[in-house]
Amino acid sequence: MGNFKHRIVYQIWPRSFKDSNGDGIGDLQGIIGKLDYIKSLGVDTIWLSPIYATGNKDYGYDIDDYYKINPEFGSMEDFDELLHKSKKLGMGIVMDLVANHTSDQHSWFQEALKSKDSPYRNYYIFKQGKRNKKGELLPPNNWLSAFGGSAWQKDPNSDEFYLTLFTPNQCDLNWKNEKVREGIYEIMRFWLDKGILGFRMDVINTIAKKDGLPPAGKGKKLDFPFEHIVSLPKSHEYVKEMHEKVLSQYEDVFTVGEGMVTSLEDLNAYTRPEEKKLQMMFQFDVHLIGCGPLGKFDFRKGYRWTPKELKDLIIHWQTGVEKGGGWLGNFLSNHDQPRQVSRFGHDGAFRRKSAKSLALLNFTLRGTPFLYQGEEIGMTNCHLDEEDWRDFEAINDYRVLQEMMHLPKPLARKVIQKMTRDHARTPMQWSEEKNAGFTTGTPWIKVNPNYSYINVDKEIKRENSILAFYKKLIEIRKNAEALNIGSFIPVDTENKKVLSYLRQEGEETYLTVINLSGSLAEANLMDVSAYNFKPVLCTYDALPFMPSMKLQPYEGRLYKV
Structure with a gap:
């Protein structure tokens, strides 16, 4: 295993x-x-x-x-x-x-919609809605979906709602069943x-x-x-x-x-x-x-x-x-x-x-x-303009940012453009x-x-x-037990720009040093200076190990004893 x-x-x-x-x-x-x-x-x-x-x-x-x-x-x-x-x-x-x-098109859910008495009704999470003072039927609680808006969808054939924690078309299964x-x-x-x-x-x-299914948070707003x-x-x-x-x-x-x-x-x-x-x-x-x-x-x-x-x-x-x-x-x-x-x-x-x-x-x-x-x-x-978006999350949250968070349209657009899943899907x-x-x-x-x-x-x-x-890098990892299963030992932990750590397994030791910033940085590696490190793979030049190491922007080095 x-x-x-x-x-x-x-x-x-x-x-x-x-x-x-x-x-x-x-x-x-x-x-x-x-x-x-x-x-x-x-x-x-x-x-x-x-x-x-x-x-x-x-x-x-x-x-x-x-x-x-x-x-x-x-x-x-x-x-x-x-x-x-x-x-x-x-x-x-x-x-x-x-x-x-x-999905709401799955045969289980389609059967569940046919009747409150359907054996498939209990495959999902249906719950009776509640009425406000005006007699309007509201969702059972204030749960917000992961993609914005209420996590409940109205059953068209009853006063019940069903739970959809993601898109309105993704119906949560009842794992109790x-x-x-x-x-x-x-x-x-x-x-x-x-x-x-x-x-x-x-x-x-x-x-x-x-x-x-108790209310979320303070129980008032979504x-x-x-x-x-x-x-x-x-x-x-x-x-x-x-x-x-x-x-x-x-x-x-x-x-x-x-x-x-x-x-x-x-x-x-x-x-x-x-x-x-x-x-x-x-x-x-x-x-x-x-x-x-x-x-x-x-x-x-x-x-x-x-x-x-x-x-x-x-x-x-x-x-x-x-x-x-x-x-x-x-x-x-x-x-x-x-x-x-x-x-x-x-x-x-x-x-x-x-x-x-x-x-x-x-x-x-x-x-x-x-x-x-x-x-x-x-x-x-x-760069994806509004007409380029394909993801439901982006399209829906653009609306939610404006309606729930009261964000002006240009700012809402900027937020979506920064974090949309569509970036990964081009x-x-x-x-x-x-x-x-x-x-x-x-x-x-x-x-x-x-x-x-x-x-x-x-x-x-x-x-x-x-x-x-x-x-x-993949070839190195495949042949290095220390990188596969070895311990992780952080070094120079107070450094504000550089992440350094050892990977050790038995007699095998690797040292990774990475400047996480876009500016010059210096690593203090005195604590591991007793090791006889040799460069294995570097993002700039393959420079020898030094107890005090100057690093270029986003420079990374891998050393091995």
């Missing part, structure tokens, strides 16, 4: 990866055509964002049928071919398991029997809801019910049951949970091996740096943060998870986050340098590294051909105009490229 700590995961957002048939939408045959490229990176695991039948209200996370492939992406035969060819190249496929909710749980387990068995490696589990720590849905004891019980009934019945199933605003303690409780739940989990504190308490569109902190704040967050999670016996899935970007070089680095003059230093960071931390498509060539955020930039070589048709979303100089073809030909740096 220790194998998961050595894996290197490449995440694909299929809709934007590669289009094989000219309809402007990425597909499974497009992925198949790029398997040799993915393998060339050195990765051994591919995580596919949802490819199931869907109405695309949340681009695959609203699932109509878990047993069918989205026809935009291809067929089950295409998937079987992808699975077979990936395995032949030594790469496993990880599917996205969306178990908190189905044993038949729901068994239905999810059957879905998992179907895909595992096909031969997939495992699952990334979407918002898995929110599957339980507090009994009685408020997100963190305290009533996040990592409740029952969620832990359900995941443990999932492990017992499904995961433990197969050999070495890869599992990673998406932990919505999870705490350090809960992440460890989900991922400690003796708990028999999940192998690893994502945390999002790093990605919410500079955001207000309501999440990434909460602009009240002005998205301001310092390198020291980022450094302290990283150290907190690295040391806390190691001490607590858990395991992290490390990532700096994915399909839900802005591009990492734009978020944590510099997408202008220091794009190449900061892209490399962020890669060095992600691949030398304790935990399993996840690489999102396009990061290996330093893709950036794209097409993969393969070449300088039309549409970045992604499609011969009309792309479903805007292509970043910088594809003319940021693309795979150019990176392959370029000397000292970001792509070459990733390949070398």
Whole structure:
């Protein structure tokens, strides 16, 4: 079961990866055509964002049928071919398991709507509405959805409402119902029997809801019910049951949970091996740096943060998870986050340098590294006007920012443009051909105009490229036990710009030194000066180790004893 700590995961957002048939939408045959490229990176695991039948209200996370492939992406035969060819190249496929909710078009929900007496009614969370003094029917409580607005939708055939914590088309499942749980387990068995490696589990720590569904916060205005849905004891019980009934019945199933605003303690409780739940989990504190308490569109902190704040967050999670016996899935970007070089680095003059230093960071931390498509060539955020937005979250929160937060339209637009998930979903930039070589048709979303100089073809030909740096870094990690399973020991912790740490396992020791800022910095490494460090990989020149080290903007260095 220790194998998961050595894996290197490449995440694909299929809709934007590669289009094989000219309809402007990425597909499974497009992925198949790029398997040799993915393998060339050195990765051994591919995580596919949802490819199931869907109405695309949340681009695959609203699932109509878990047993069918989205026809935009291809067929089950295409998937079987992808699975077979990936395995032949030594790469496993990880599917996205969306178990908190189905779409409102799923057969279970369609049956639930037919009657209050339907056996499927209890598959979801229906609750009687309440009337105000005017006799108007209102939602059962003040729960705010994650994407803005009430988390309740009115049942058209009764005075009841049903819970939708994300988009209005994503209906929360009632995990108290044993038949729901068994239905999810059957879905998992179907895909595992096909031969997939495992699952990334979407918002898995929110599957339980507090009994009685009490009001959130002070109970008056709409408020997100963190305290009533996040990592409740029952969620832990359900995941443990999932492990017992499904995961433990197969050999070495890869599992990673998406932990919505999870705490350090809960992440460890989900991922400690003796708990028999999940192998690893994502945390999002790093990605919410500079955001207000309501999440990434909460602009009240002005998205301001310092390198020291980022450094302290990283150290907190690295040391806390190691001490607590858990395991992290490390990532700096994915399909839900802005591009990492734009978020944590510099997408202008220091794009190449900061892209490399962020890669060095992600691949030398304790935990399993996840690489999102396009990061290996330093893709950036794209300027997206209102008409370019495709994501429900962006479109809906633009309205919510104006109505609930009373933000003027130009400022609301700026907030969305800064943090929208659409940044991560612009097409993969393969070449300088039309549409970045992604499609011969009309792309479903805007292509970043910088594809003319940021693309795979150019990176392959370029000397000292970001792509070459990733390949070398992945090769180093694969052959270094200290980087796979070693301890994390922070160094020079009070430094305001530089993050330094040791990774140690047995006789093997690595030192990572990264200037997280866009200005000159100096690292004080006297505490580790007794080691005979030699440079292994550097983002600038390969300079010898010095107890006092001057660093260029976004400079990163990896040393080994």
